[in-house]
Amino acid sequence: MRIGANPEKENNQLSVEHYHRVVIPVYIPNLEEDYFKDGLVILKLCIQSLLKTIHSKTKISLIDNGCCNEVIEYLQSLYNEHDCIDQLLNSKINLGKVNAIYSAVKSNLEPLITIADADVMFLENWQSEVEKVFANFPEAGMVSPVPSSLGYRSKFVNSTIYYGLFKGKIKFEDVISSEGLKKFQESIGRDMYDPIHLEKYLTVSNKKATAVIGCGHFVATLRVEVFKSAPAEVCQHKIVGGSENLYFDIPNDQAGFLRLATKNNYAYHLGNAFESWMEKKMEEVLSSSSNNEILKELPEAQPMSRLQYYIGKLFRIFLFKKFKRQYFKLKGIKVPY
Template sequence: MRVGSNPSKSNYKIEIESTHRVILSVYIPNLEEDYFKDSQLIFKYCIESLLATIHEKTRVSIVINGCCKEIADMIYDYQKKFHLIDQVFYTKENLGKINAIYSIVKSNLEPLLTISDADVMFLPNWQKEVETVFVDFPEAGMVSPVPSSKGFLFSTASTLYYGLFKGKIKFQKVKDPEGLINFQTSVGSNLYQKIHLEKYLVISNGLKEAVVGCGHFVATFRKEVFEFAPTKVCQFRVQMGSEVSYLDDPNDFSGHLRLATLGNYAYHLGNSPQAWMEERLNEIKAGTNNIEALAIPESKPLKKWQFKTGTFLSRLLFSKFRRQYFRYLGVNEPY
């Protein structure tokens, strides 16, 4: 039997002060296997660099996604110490990266959502630089603090349309080639040729510039992008196109641009700690973090027909006639 009236009925509208949420899905099932033996230290670099570089209007959600007790206890300890970690979700079994992320995406109201792997080191000013891109390009829906010379290849039909018809698209000298080299090293693969370390594809609106495309190991999204995502539960833990279907394509389908900052403001660490990581973390924590949240303008997505036109043109210019088109843009080497 209920007595009285629920106070929520007279104060039913949800209002929040935060403007930016960071979502970390953590899967570290044990600390014995070679692949995971150093994951606790790597995650330490991740969470502590994040907490040292975000503004007060940020909130952090962490999903304990099938983690061992040591990692779960570690995360709860961080939550007790840092007020910006306002959500910790626990699941005994590994639900997969996408399902873990979407449990947060669908239940929060912040206009910007940063989705990151748990092996990322956040560098000073990453948040300011990312939010600045959203201010400079209201059409943007996905922005990474880590530029990639090959980012133009994936889910960028809307971005290409914008570059061709509403702004300008060009090649430009890579600002931080060491960032590209770091990512290449962290994944243990030769991703980039010499030309990729020298030039990347950039769009301009006449006043500001950003790199075309980005990866999805760390990226910030407008919340409305996810209205274009699949409604079914993802059937895969990782890979099998899950991140493309649930993260990359919804941004493109919604008519938003996929961009990255000109400079490199985060490192992908992989699973093997290096001496420089501890040194860099100490520098980050010793620095002054006095950034303020920026006012993000309402989005200005492209229309559906513009996305379709961009899809057709991207197949021509980025695939079939890429060499000719890039030569027209001033790059004569295979890219």
């Protein structure tokens, strides 16, 4: 039996006062195995740094993706104590990284959505610096606060290359934070960068600003339009297997959006093992006075066309595969890059 009328029928339009959402899937099934034993410590560094560095127009979705009881209790306490954490999604099984992220992405209205692994330490002003890139590059669809000198090598920067060659300018610039590059390769346990990569990275610029070409996706902010171009079917892989390429990288590129990173480093990938420097850096983050500016207006998306995407793909192969050394010499880099 139903009595009376549902009052929400008179006010049935969804609206949000904030414009930026951070989505973090968490998979820590136990704290006994060597791989996961520091998982909760790393997670706490991640969340504490995030809470310290976001502005007031931000909401957070945490996803319990098959976690152990200790982690579930911690996530529940965060949800109870912090208004900005307005969603805690629980699953008793591991849905996979992509499916967990999309469970939050597809049910929210914010135009900017940051997806981050649960082992990211956010640094002061990461959010405002990322948002400035979107403001200065309306063509951008994916922006990371962590630049990489090897980002240009991605197969998914075709629209970005077109923009750089025909609308902006591609050039090499001095790396601002070589420490950030070194910390990242330490966190994944292998050397990625040659000495020249710690000195120079490839950038794209317009009349307003400059950003680094390419980015990874352990932490990245995407326009919501990117997700609308992704496959409709459920992802069949828990992790890797090309899943992130298929659901994040390819949709961004083929929809005509740029893939960029901030010039300075504004986050660290911590990995799964706690180190003493992390505690010291966390103290710096917590004691800092964040100057996170709220974006006055997010420009309407201005993606490249499909034709421009294909032209960019042709030039990427031509310049970065066939004649990379000659092209980079013209840009001032004479050693292998």
